[in-house]
Amino acid sequence: MQTQALIYRRFGPPLDALALEPLALPPGGGFRVAMVLSPVNPSDLIPVTGAYAHRITLPCVAGYEGVGRVLDGTGRRVLPLRAGGTWQGVVAADPDWAVPVPEDIPDTLAARAYINPMAARGMLARWPVAGRRVLLSGAGSACAALLGRWALAGGAAEVAGIYRAPARRAALEAAGIRPIPMADHRQIAEAAARADVAFDSLGGPVGTLVLERMRPGTDFVGYGLLSGQTIRPERPPAAGFHRFHLREAQAAWTPAEWQAAFAALWPLLREAPEPPAREYLLTDWRAAIAASSQPGGAKVLLRFSEEDAT
Secondary structure (H helix, E strand, C coil): CEEEEEEECCCCCHHHHEEEEEEECCCCCCEEEEEEEEECCHHHHHHHHCCCHHHCCCCEECCCCCEEEECCCCCCEEECCCCCCCCECEEEECCCCCEECCCCCCHHHHCCCCHHHHHHHHHHHHCCCCCCEEEECCCCCHHHHHHHHHHHHCCCCEEEEEECCHHHHHHHHHCCCEEEECCCHHHHHHHHHHCCEEEECCEHHHHHHHHHHCCCCCEEEECCCCCCECCCCCCCCCCEEEECCHHHHCCCCCHHHHHHHHHHHHHHHHHCCCCCEEEEEHHHHHHHHHHHCCCCCCEEEEECCHHHEC
């Protein structure tokens, strides 16, 4: 059996390094999942560039999450996670790690129920925010939106968010998050000096500025490099500097712990507003990736069809 897959055999810009190719699935039946939807996240694209080359063996199928239906005649929906890349028509998965999707959860929400929600939950568990002032960079991202919402629900004294696209400002204010334009370095420096904990998805100049201005006894948590640049403080920071990587944080989990974490997550996702989404067929992957880089746009999802598995 073959499937169509987005594969990278070298590192580089995703539009150059990725290619849609036929891929032979492992022989035998096994637990196979026909993909339905998979999101296009920065966490899917950044590894293609080579930013985490030490963790990746080439060639590699891109994509870290998504929802599909088990090919056993039942049509059961699952998240085929901790298997091969999800940007392929059929994933050969391990049933112990495949997460059943509740019937009332739509495909568009199930497809993006892993990376951002689990990262937000993991960071808030490791660095509790009750009574603390929180600063978010990249506040227009899906993960930051969950961080802000759940930080306020968890008793944060206040949450401020650094945003790039002007269209994000109203949504931040509606969520109770104080918006700070990314171009206003004075406001960013003042917010950083006030913050007790910062969650940074940008890296680069903004992340560096935040880290340099934070006080002793505070926490700076870096969990992304959306800017494509690392943090380079000119002097040792006063704040505690931490890195968060979702897969490393979950590396020691058992299948039972994995399934329990999702069981606790579904009720939270039911209550969170679902961001708008825009779908592209797998064959239109170039347009999907281009659209995903537009600030302030809808979440981009890859839609799979029967033709993607032959």
